Amino acid sequence: MLVIGAGVVGAACAYACTAAGLTVTVVDRGAIAGGTTSAGEGNILVSDKEPGPELDLALLSSRLWQDISADLDARCLEYESKGGVVVAGSAATATGLRALTAGQRAVGVDAVDLDQDELFQLEPNISRDVVGGALYRQDAQVHPMLATVHLLRRARQAGAVVRTGTTVVAFLRDRQGAVIGVKTDPADEFYARWVINAAGTWAGQVAELAGAPVPVLPRRGFVLVTEPLPRVVRHKVYTAEYLANVASDDAGLETSVVVEGTKSGTVLIGASRERVGFDRTFSLPVLRRLATQAIGVFPFLEKVSLLRSYLGFRPYCPDHLPVIGPDPRVPGLVHACGHEGAGIGLAAATGHVIAQLLTDQRPAVDLTPLRPHRFEEAAR
């Protein structure tokens, strides 16, 4: 098989497929983990998903990341099963959050409702204005680039070939139109029984090139990075408003704060969401809003310096679900894309089910809602 994209999803596909005995080549027009994967936060979350196909995938992924970190050494990946804490700023939000946790518990999420005192115990530096929240022990964190590199390291040990700086310029086809490989620049040809589209935010362009469009679009997100600090934030902490924003269809700027410490001591502050295409312009108003919201949750941040910020493009589909599975319009083409802001977390399960599909096993989760051609069906 051939994987287009050496980001975390492509790497997880290569990892799982080599383990399943397949011969794997990975190509990327840039560097390993140089695109979509390079600009995220490393979230492995079950907390931010409502019961449904994405949560099924997230629960599977949460287990698989534990296995991967045991296989590759958690320290190499900076994998931390630190847990997530969601906070509610008002009684109404707290009520909504309790309804969400009840539904999540019913499908296997470890979600514990917290009152104010319990919250202060878990996060001593949190604002005294929060009224309640929830603890999610399954939420974890990983360093996205390190995870990608080490997944590919293991895949290479199992025989995979990784070719960076190699852009796919055309699909090779047999007489029936099935994909049998790709043509690249620098000029080369790679033949494969399956071609996996794991091109992140650019997966829509790869799908277009294959003549099987999937609507993967960029959603811009900024992340702020503070100066190194001692451990000041214990979990992945975010406001319940984040949940509403992830599912929103609003094209304008949305911000809802996510705060977390890292192994290196810096604190990361996300997450804004804007639909502005691939515009990389720095935006002070967005950063200011994120910082203000972060100070609202952790007042001590007011006296902490920011070192820098970065931005990335989250690959989203109109229904906010990823695209995973073979494309019936173009035999031989398999998609593994459209994970929006959850790509790091969902990568492990995505690789796993792709390997199951390609070895004729029944996928561990039902992929019907994630089928690539669902958008055309809806348009009909």
Added chain:
Amino acid sequence: MITFSFDGKHIEAEPGQTVGAALIAAGHRSWRLTRKDGKARGIFCGIGVCFDCLATISGGPNQRACLTEVRPGDVVETQEGAGHGDLAC
């Protein structure tokens, strides 16, 4: 001459001198302990680039001693790790 304190010691400085220059002139070579191994650090580049000479100056951690001008009465303290120890939890 103006005066400031460093870890409780009385130090004199020329007006306009940086904290780093005044400390070196007074015979001190280090005023930070690294985050992981607690190793001593002081002036390295001396021009604000390397962030090695960070100190806690009048309560504010992570200030570059090589760029920060001494103010009369400043309280300079050896910084342990990333500073902000009061927030650690």
